[in-house]
Amino acid sequence: MSSNRQAGETSRLRAPLFFAIMAALILLEGFTSGWNSALGILNMGLLSAIMALGVNMQWGYAGLFNAGAMGFLALGGLAPVLISMPPTPGAFSGGGPGIMAAFFVAIVAVLAAVWIWRNLRGKTRGLAVTAVLIVGFFTYRWLFDPAVEVIEAINPSAQGNLGGLGLPTLISWPVGAVLAAGAAWLVGKTALGLRSDYLAIATLGIAEIIVAILKNEQWLDRGVLNVNGIPRPWPVPYEIDLQNSPDFVAQMQAWGLDPQLGSTIVVKLAFLVLFVIVILALIWLTEMSLKSPWGRMMRAIRDNEISAAAMGKNVTRRHLQIFVLGSAVIGLAGAMMISLDGQMTPTSYNPLRYTFLILVMVIVGGSGNNWGSILGGVLIWYVWVKAGDWGPDIMGALAAPFPDGGLKDHLIQSAPHMRMLVMGIILLMVLRFSPRGLLPEK
Amino acid sequence: MELINALVAVTNYVIIPATAYGAQLALGALGVTLIYSILRFSNFAHGDTMAFGTGVVILITWGFQAMGISFGPLPTALLALPFGIAVTAALMLGTDKVVYQYYRKVRAAPVVMVMVSVGVMFVMNALTRFLIGVDQINFDDGTRFVINARQWRDMTGLHEPLTLRSTQVITVVTAIITVAALFWFLGKTRTGKSMRAFSDNEDLALLSGIDPNKVVAVTWIITGALATIAGTLYGLDKSFKAFTYFQLLLPIFASAIVGGIGNPVGAIAGGFVISFSEVGLTYAWKKVATYLVPSWEPDGLVQLLSTDYKYAVSFTILILVLIFKPTGLFKGKIV
Numbered sequence: 001m002s003s004n005r006q007a008g009e010t011s012r013l014r015a016p017l018f019f020a021i022m023a024a025l026i027l028l029e030g031f032t033s034g035w036n037s038a039l040g041i042l043n044m045g046l047l048s049a050i051m052a053l054g055v056n057m058q059w060g061y062a063g064l065f066n067a068g069a070m071g072f073l074a075l076g077g078l079a080p081v082l083i084s085m086p087p088t089p090g091a092f093s094g095g096g097p098g099i100m101a102a103f104f105v106a107i108v109a110v111l112a113a114v115w116i117w118r119n120l121r122g123k124t125r126g127l128a129v130t131a132v133l134i135v136g137f138f139t140y141r142w143l144f145d146p147a148v149e150v151i152e153a154i155n156p157s158a159q160g161n162l163g164g165l166g167l168p169t170l171i172s173w174p175v176g177a178v179l180a181a182g183a184a185w186l187v188g189k190t191a192l193g194l195r196s197d198y199l200a201i202a203t204l205g206i207a208e209i210i211v212a213i214l215k216n217e218q219w220l221d222r223g224v225l226n227v228n229g230i231p232r233p234w235p236v237p238y239e240i241d242l243q244n245s246p247d248f249v250a251q252m253q254a255w256g257l258d259p260q261l262g263s264t265i266v267v268k269l270a271f272l273v274l275f276v277i278v279i280l281a282l283i284w285l286t287e288m289s290l291k292s293p294w295g296r297m298m299r300a301i302r303d304n305e306i307s308a309a310a311m312g313k314n315v316t317r318r319h320l321q322i323f324v325l326g327s328a329v330i331g332l333a334g335a336m337m338i339s340l341d342g343q344m345t346p347t348s349y350n351p352l353r354y355t356f357l358i359l360v361m362v363i364v365g366g367s368g369n370n371w372g373s374i375l376g377g378v379l380i381w382y383v384w385v386k387a388g389d390w391g392p393d394i395m396g397a398l399a400a401p402f403p404d405g406g407l408k409d410h411l412i413q414s415a416p417h418m419r420m421l422v423m424g425i426i427l428l429m430v431l432r433f434s435p436r437g438l439l440p441e442k
Numbered sequence: 443m444e445l446i447n448a449l450v451a452v453t454n455y456v457i458i459p460a461t462a463y464g465a466q467l468a469l470g471a472l473g474v475t476l477i478y479s480i481l482r483f484s485n486f487a488h489g490d491t492m493a494f495g496t497g498v499v500i501l502i503t504w505g506f507q508a509m510g511i512s513f514g515p516l517p518t519a520l521l522a523l524p525f526g527i528a529v530t531a532a533l534m535l536g537t538d539k540v541v542y543q544y545y546r547k548v549r550a551a552p553v554v555m556v557m558v559s560v561g562v563m564f565v566m567n568a569l570t571r572f573l574i575g576v577d578q579i580n581f582d583d584g585t586r587f588v589i590n591a592r593q594w595r596d597m598t599g600l601h602e603p604l605t606l607r608s609t610q611v612i613t614v615v616t617a618i619i620t621v622a623a624l625f626w627f628l629g630k631t632r633t634g635k636s637m638r639a640f641s642d643n644e645d646l647a648l649l650s651g652i653d654p655n656k657v658v659a660v661t662w663i664i665t666g667a668l669a670t671i672a673g674t675l676y677g678l679d680k681s682f683k684a685f686t687y688f689q690l691l692l693p694i695f696a697s698a699i700v701g702g703i704g705n706p707v708g709a710i711a712g713g714f715v716i717s718f719s720e721v722g723l724t725y726a727w728k729k730v731a732t733y734l735v736p737s738w739e740p741d742g743l744v745q746l747l748s749t750d751y752k753y754a755v756s757f758t759i760l761i762l763v764l765i766f767k768p769t770g771l772f773k774g775k776i777v
Contacts (some may be wrong), residue, residue: 065553137746182453196553197484201695202764203758208692216750259516293773351688352567356560363557418570424564428541431558 015439017368019373025382028439036261039268040379041385046275049377051354052361053370054329055283060368060441061290061321063302065200067185071207071352072327074346075183075216076176076334081221081344083172084231085164091151092162095219098147099162102140109182139268149320151219151315161222165279168231173278173335181324188323193316199323201311207355214346227344236270242392271340278336279374282329286370298322352420360427366437383426384419391418447602448733452541454604455729460721462610462679463713465617468713469672469775470690471697471708472624474664475687479641479704480661488669488694489528490566493687495670497574517584519674531666533569537562540663545705546658549749559609559742561724570684577684584608602733605758607642609679620671621710624664633660641704655721693720696756702770711771715755726750 030038051069058064068070077240113129113136120128150158191202215223232238242248242263252262287294299310301315310314338344357380365376395415402408430437453701470492485491502522506512513521517572541562550557588611589595591603633656639647640657648654657666672689680686697716703710726743748755 051603063551063553190764196551197556198699198764198768200486200553200556201484201692201699202757202760204695205692205760208689208753209751212750212753217747232700261746328717352564356539356564359557360558360564403588414572414575417568417576418565420571421568424561424566424568427561427564429552430543430563432544435554 008018013274015371018379018438019371020103021364022375022378025379034223035265036268039265040274041382043268043275045378045381046272046279047333047340048361048373048381049357050275050282050333050336050359052377053279053286053332054326054333054366056362056367056370056373057326057329057360058323059362060366060373061280061295061302062197062296062319064192064323064326066203066318066323066326067200067355068203068205069330069358070208070349070351071203071210072330073186073334073337073354074349075205075210076180077329077338077344078214078221079172079176079179079331079335080164080169080230080338081227082162083163083167083175084169084319084339085227086166088151088154088159088161088163091154092272094154095149095151095162097148098143098150099219102144102147103200105143106140109133109140113135137234145189159222160225161219161227169231169339172339173233173332176327176335180334181328184324184327185320188320190295192323204351207351209247210279211346211349214344214349221346223342224347226346228342230338230342230344232342233274233339238265238399239267242266272290275336278332283370283374287347290370297405329390357423360423364426364430364437366439366441369437369439372437372439372441376437379438380423380426383422387419388416388424389414394418403431443696444733448730450600450602451729454602456718456721456725457609457732458606458610460606460718461677461723462613464714465613466672466679466713467677467690467693468618468698469617469675469719470666470694471709471713473668473672474694475701475704475706475709476661476665476668478698478751480657481546481707483552483559485665486556486559486691487563487566487666489568489688489691490563490684491534491666491669492673492676492754493684494573495526495530496673496682496687496768497570497684498529499523499670499674499681500574500579500677501525501540503581511631512586515585515591515608517582517609519581519583519678519699520612520616523674527667527670529751530670531663534666535661537660538658545712548587557630558568563632565596567684574682574684576684579677581682582609584612599683601611602729607633609680610673613675613679616671616675620668624668633657637661678691692719692753693756695759696736699771700759701771705772706771708770710767715771716759719759721754722753723747723755724752760776 026038029041051073055066055069055074058066096345109132113132116128116132117125151162154160186201187202187206193290214221217223218225221227230294239260240263243259249259249264255262290298297308297313298318300311301313301318305315358377360375361380362373363376364380365374366372390414392415395412395418398407399411400409470488473491474485474488475484477488486690499519499522502525503517503519504519508521510522512518537589541558542555545558559612578660585608588608589604591604591605594604595601626634628638636647637657637660639650640652640654644654647657673682676687693716697707698709699711699712700715701710701712724748726745728740729742731738731744732738
């Protein structure tokens with residue numbers, strides 16, 4: 001990797017050119033399939049770009065392979081549920097103390113086990129640690145299970161979960177980042193400093209577990225029953241309010257637009273403005289930090305760990321730091337995505353879409369380049385959506401020479417899977433022929 | 443008597459399923475560990491390779507069934523297995539030629555190789571989906587049971603049932619044959635020895651005239667075979683679903699690391715450690731508890747973890763090993 005990181009002689013026009021192509025594709029989509037669809041792709045593309053920014057911090061600045069972006073994204077998505085949903089009456093007073101006590105017991109047991117491990121020697125150590133953990137686990141379950149039953153019994157058809165704090169949605173975004181950062185710290189603390197691909201395997205695992213928790217812990221987020229109606233962030237209006245407002249309808253009619261279509265477009269534009277503000281803030285922060293001594297140190301570590309360590313830099317510590325920061329950005333994106341969707345559906349988290357596709361975005365955009373991540377995020381999302389749309393047509397054309405029947409039907413039916421193939425080929429091509437991506441790092 | 447019933451219950455619900463699952467994991471982990479020790483990267487495409495191999499075996503099985511060929515009481519898939527292995531091994535060799543060879547030549551960092559294997563994973567995933575779709579498929583057409591619950595009751599007179607499914611026996615027997623063949627190959631043949639030499643010290647092996655291309659090619663063929671066998675056995679025992687195979691990646695990696703990555707014996711031991719912990723911790727012990735302590739009527743299922751969290755078990759063991767013994771139970775390599 002270090003051999004192809006030198007500053008290249010790329011044209012200054014490269015970045016504006018690619019962003020112009022991206023804008024043209026979105027405009028084309030607007031003119032051909034309508035602005036609703038174009039804005040939908042752009043919004044989700046920008047969210048993917050934020051995820052890509054987080055993964056880029058880990059992979060691009062530090063060479064850390066996070067194979068669990070999905071997990072941090074899902075954990076961030078829990079924040080809007082816990083912060084901005086209205087509280088469930090009676091849930092917290094009924095089950096709250098039990099759950100808090102259970103978590104307290106769990107934390108105390110783990111801390112006690114760690115303390116014993118550090119301070120005892122000999123054979124008693126292993127036995128004592130095991131005993132503390134077993135007692136701790138059973139006490140935890142003894143406190144936890146009845147509390148969960150109480151909460152899940154409250155109005156199970158609509159609630160049955162702890163509910164939120166009823167605070168504004170914008171507050172939940174940074175909270176999502178903090179949740180993801182906490183999980184990342186736990187994983188990074190154990191898996192960093194060992195072989196480089198152990199982190200990949202550990203993150204792969206934590207992602208599966210976080211999603212399993214979200215699917216099964218009904219008291220937390222209703223599990224597979226989904227949480228609906230998550231409030232929107234502050235300036236974004238609701239379509240129905242706009243359609244009921246005479247001023248808005250009059251304005252739309254003055255512009256010759258259908259008020260219903262107009263309201264959805266206005267809502268999407270409002271989200272777009274919020275997302276762009278967040279992206280610009282993130283880019284400004286990351287660019288400033290990359291230009292600072294800290295950023296130079298990070299790149300020095302990435303390019304040659306041994307010489308950086310010889311200069312007295314604590315490589316593992318810095319890796320942990322960047323891993324936590326990157327995961328926080330992914331968590332932020334997760335919280336934003338849930339507020340955009342307005343619902344939490346744990347079954348929709350798929351590692352190919354939310355972990356590996358984001359890696360493709362980072363690498364295609366240009367590892368280590370923040371603008372590259374933005375470009376890669378929107379562009380790859382566009383291709384992903386479009387490959388799903390075009391797949392059947394392309395497959396139909398390809399299958400045309402075959403006689404009608406089993407094989408032809410099979411080929412046409414499997415066309416939606418085309419996007420996987422397209423993504424794999426794009427990733428392999430970029431890694432092979434242009435490892436620095438569309439917008440190489442300066 | 444109650445003690446025997448408790449033992450039967452444990453055998454029926456924990457020991458037999460965990461042994462079969464452990465054998466499947468061990469074969470998967472052997473593939474991962476071989477790639478790791480010869481090519482020196484963690485192959486993220488392994489789960490999808492297993493899915494692809496199994497998909498091919500299923501298609502050939504259907505072909506045989508259509509032609510009226512069957513394997514008596516054994517599942518037809520076992521007849522199709524050699525053909526599936528051939529197709530998968532050919533795909534592995536092709537992938538190596540088109541994709542991995544270049545990165546070996548430029549001596550890319552291991553983490554770049556991992557990223558490349560993610561690209562291969564996408565392509566394999568798509569190929570499997572084109573081939574066979576995303577639905578759940580049952581392709582076991584052999585005799586279902588070696589011992590079923592009634593035979594067991596007639597045989598022993600115990601009221602606690604015990605069943606032994608034929609796929610479980612087939613899994614264990616096939617795994618033993620495969621592992622024995624693999625160890626014979628690695629230990630006794632010239633190519634196998636050169637593979638071990640290559641894995642221990644690449645430069646020294648090259649210096650002594652070992653042909654790296656041959657070593658790599660043989661490694662891919664063996665990996666393709668192991669992946670296909672592991673995938674087919676898992677599919678026969680449970681059922682085939684492409685996404686499940688992707689998710690198997692975590693317990694497989696955990697097995698390889700727990701045993702000591704790069705160490706074949708470790709991969710097998712690791713497979714059984716993971717499978718027994720997973721099944722043991724997610725089994726509802728209520729029945730066994732009531733046999734052992736007749737006066738006690740537990741109100742719950744006495745289940746330590748719900749089965750939805752089985753991946754948490756592999757993950758926890760993985761983390762514990764990483765903290766306390768990063769080289770694994772049997773000494774693996776650290777590159």
